[in-house]
Amino acid sequence: MIRRFVLKRLLTGALQMLGLTLAVFFLVRMLPADPVSRLVGLNASPEAYKQAQRSLGLDEPVMTQLLNYLGIGSDSGLLQGDLDVSWVTNAPVLAEIGASLPITLELLTYSFAVTLLFAVPVGVASAANPGKAVDKFVFFYGLFGGSQPEFWWGLLFVLIFFANLGIAPAPLGMISPLLQAPPRVTGFYTLDALIAGDFRAFFDILHHLMLPVLTMVFVLSGPVIKMVRQSMIRAQASDFVLYANAAGLRRKTVTRYAMRAAIAPTITLVGILYGVMLGGAVLVESVFSLGGIGQYAVRSVLAFDYPSIQGIVLVITAISLLIYLLLDILYAIIDPRVVYT
Amino acid sequence: MSLLDTSPAGAAPLPRKERRTASALLIFAIIFAGGSLILACFGEMIVPFDPVDSAFIPNMPPPPLRDWPGLLWVAITSTSPEPIHWFGTDSSGFDVFSRVLCAPRIDLTIALAANFLAMLIGIPFGLVAGYFTNPATEFMMRVSDVIQSFPVFISAMILVALGGQSAINVIMALSLLYAPIYVRLTRSEAMAQKSRGMVEASRAIGQSELRIALQHVLPNSIGPSLVQSSVTIGFAILLTAGLSFVGAGVRPPDPEWGLMISTGANDIVLGQWWTSVFPGVAISLTVFSFAVIGDALQRRYDR
Numbered sequence: 001m002i003r004r005f006v007l008k009r010l011l012t013g014a015l016q017m018l019g020l021t022l023a024v025f026f027l028v029r030m031l032p033a034d035p036v037s038r039l040v041g042l043n044a045s046p047e048a049y050k051q052a053q054r055s056l057g058l059d060e061p062v063m064t065q066l067l068n069y070l071g072i073g074s075d076s077g078l079l080q081g082d083l084d085v086s087w088v089t090n091a092p093v094l095a096e097i098g099a100s101l102p103i104t105l106e107l108l109t110y111s112f113a114v115t116l117l118f119a120v121p122v123g124v125a126s127a128a129n130p131g132k133a134v135d136k137f138v139f140f141y142g143l144f145g146g147s148q149p150e151f152w153w154g155l156l157f158v159l160i161f162f163a164n165l166g167i168a169p170a171p172l173g174m175i176s177p178l179l180q181a182p183p184r185v186t187g188f189y190t191l192d193a194l195i196a197g198d199f200r201a202f203f204d205i206l207h208h209l210m211l212p213v214l215t216m217v218f219v220l221s222g223p224v225i226k227m228v229r230q231s232m233i234r235a236q237a238s239d240f241v242l243y244a245n246a247a248g249l250r251r252k253t254v255t256r257y258a259m260r261a262a263i264a265p266t267i268t269l270v271g272i273l274y275g276v277m278l279g280g281a282v283l284v285e286s287v288f289s290l291g292g293i294g295q296y297a298v299r300s301v302l303a304f305d306y307p308s309i310q311g312i313v314l315v316i317t318a319i320s321l322l323i324y325l326l327l328d329i330l331y332a333i334i335d336p337r338v339v340y341t
Numbered sequence: 342m343s344l345l346d347t348s349p350a351g352a353a354p355l356p357r358k359e360r361r362t363a364s365a366l367l368i369f370a371i372i373f374a375g376g377s378l379i380l381a382c383f384g385e386m387i388v389p390f391d392p393v394d395s396a397f398i399p400n401m402p403p404p405p406l407r408d409w410p411g412l413l414w415v416a417i418t419s420t421s422p423e424p425i426h427w428f429g430t431d432s433s434g435f436d437v438f439s440r441v442l443c444a445p446r447i448d449l450t451i452a453l454a455a456n457f458l459a460m461l462i463g464i465p466f467g468l469v470a471g472y473f474t475n476p477a478t479e480f481m482m483r484v485s486d487v488i489q490s491f492p493v494f495i496s497a498m499i500l501v502a503l504g505g506q507s508a509i510n511v512i513m514a515l516s517l518l519y520a521p522i523y524v525r526l527t528r529s530e531a532m533a534q535k536s537r538g539m540v541e542a543s544r545a546i547g548q549s550e551l552r553i554a555l556q557h558v559l560p561n562s563i564g565p566s567l568v569q570s571s572v573t574i575g576f577a578i579l580l581t582a583g584l585s586f587v588g589a590g591v592r593p594p595d596p597e598w599g600l601m602i603s604t605g606a607n608d609i610v611l612g613q614w615w616t617s618v619f620p621g622v623a624i625s626l627t628v629f630s631f632a633v634i635g636d637a638l639q640r641r642y643d644r
Contacts, residue, residue: 019483031504280494
């Protein structure tokens with residue numbers, strides 16, 4: 001049953017990806033941007049313009065361009081797992097995404113881990129003490145944290161912790177320019193440093209991740225705390241908690257039961273936020289010059305680099321769809337009341 | 342996948358004390374959001390300096406806090422020969438105070454217009470898709486799904502940067518990306534209304550389907566969208582500012598909060614905090630106000 005469910009989801013996911021590919025492909029070509037003149041400059045001679053247009057393949061009819069991109073009738077394309085080469089750097093888009101995506105994933109994973117460590121206890125405490133100070137704080141923060149310009153808070157943290165207190169490094173990347181980056185194995189900086197056994201680099205990377213993670217946690221905690229609180233209140237009002245209380249179980253045990261029921265919606269929210277933040281971490285990445293996929297997206301969009309833009313949107317959407325699928329499977333494991341159809 | 346209802350709708354009712362804090366907060370939010378709306382209309386008339394005209398003293402810090410009462414007195418009695426740079430000046434010599442107060446003209450106009458357009462597109466589509474179920478409306482929903490599966494910020498960046506960086510294009514991009522929210526909300530509400538007695542009754546007295554949809558289903562399906570709009574306006578402000586922060590939104594020297602923070606970002610490392618801190622406080626409080634109002638509406642109308 002679960003295998004059929006997964007297969008069905010993967011199939012609809014593939015169809016959705018195809019629709020998305022077509023949508024992005026035609027969208028970038030419909031918008032009135034001129035990538036050729038962005039590349040050769042406005043003062044280029046008509047011949048140079050023509051030549052650049054030919055080398056980018058933009059002189060062909062749109063349908064031919066599409067077939068080439070998809071890899072139908074040509075030897076390399078999307079269907080063969082090739083995302084074309086960037087118009088700006090001439091490097092394969094897949095390789096560029098492979099270099100930048102792990103940085104974003106690393107930032108997000110640490111941020112969500114810290115967010116959960118902070119949000120779950122606070123949310124549970126708030127649900128257990130309705131109307132008390134902690135509950136008021138949660139009500140306020142749930143609204144506040146979720147509606148803040150994260151890039152500005154990032155800058156504010158830089159101002160406080162770097163410019164004034166001097167306890168954070170300059171917001172200029174993942175590692176101090178004086179240190180050598182660990183040899184690339186996984187693409188995740190902290191993991192690579194551990195694999196290389198370079199603890200100096202490892203702690204320096206953590207030091208550099210301190211403020212970006214703080215910024216992310218600051219904005220992400222709002223909705224997560226709110227969700228933990230709501231789910232806890234809901235679970236505490238449910239029949240099985242009433243029964244557990246009536247049966248005279250200890251308070252700790254009952255809280256554990258309630259938490260188990262409350263954790264499922266929280267995990268769903270975290271998963272969805274993770275998917276959203278893949279493309280939404282752009283601003284924090286820019287503030288701290290981390291070089292993740294968001295910054296790669298900014299660079300590609302501003303340079304009208306169509307193959308990179310298409311590749312980024314595809315990869316981000318594919319990962320979010322996979323996360324949603326994993327969530328649904330995980331949900332069934334946590335909550336036995338879930339039924340697949 | 343379907344859930345055996347593990348999620349009853351709506352939050353638990355607030356305890357009494359919390360309700361009081363909520364309403365104090367709500368009053369603040371309404372005053373602040375209202376104030377920013379007034380500034381959007383009249384900001385340019387009341388500011389002491391032209392927001393895009395250099396005062397020729399770049400990077401001037403704001404006057405120290407202890408001088409403010411005296412300066413305020415001078416400003417009120419207008420015995421000062423020169424207007425005061427309350428928030429200092431930025432690296433181009435623009436007056437930060439005037440720019441912060443003029444920015445709602447751009448930020449709020451974009452956010453309100455984008456939200457209004459998104460409702461204008463989304464609600465009719467949602468109504469039709471909810472009231473009439475046929476292959477055409479099914480297809481519409483799939484299109485809406487595809488739009489919703491786009492990564493929002495990156496798509497907005499693509500639409501604005503490739504479409505031409507202007508306020509109009511930011512509005513168009515945001516309304517396209519936010520329309521599916523209203524399609525979904527209206528559709529699910531319209532589907533619920535469809536089976537109500539009044540619809541059957543109108544049909545029995547021979548009203549046309551279109552008339553039933555417009556006269557009876559639409560007014561009853563629009564509520565959740567109106568409640569949602571305050572939250573969407575807040576997010577639209579954040580997105581507008583974010584776009585210009587990465588250089589894919591409105592262009593300098595327009596007074597816009599995100600743009601001001603972006604130009605101020607370089608000064609921060611040098612300790613010149615005022616160019617980015619003041620516009621940031623403005624966005625922070627404005628969006629927070631819209632979130633508080635949205636939350637209050639949700640509590641009031643979602644039962």
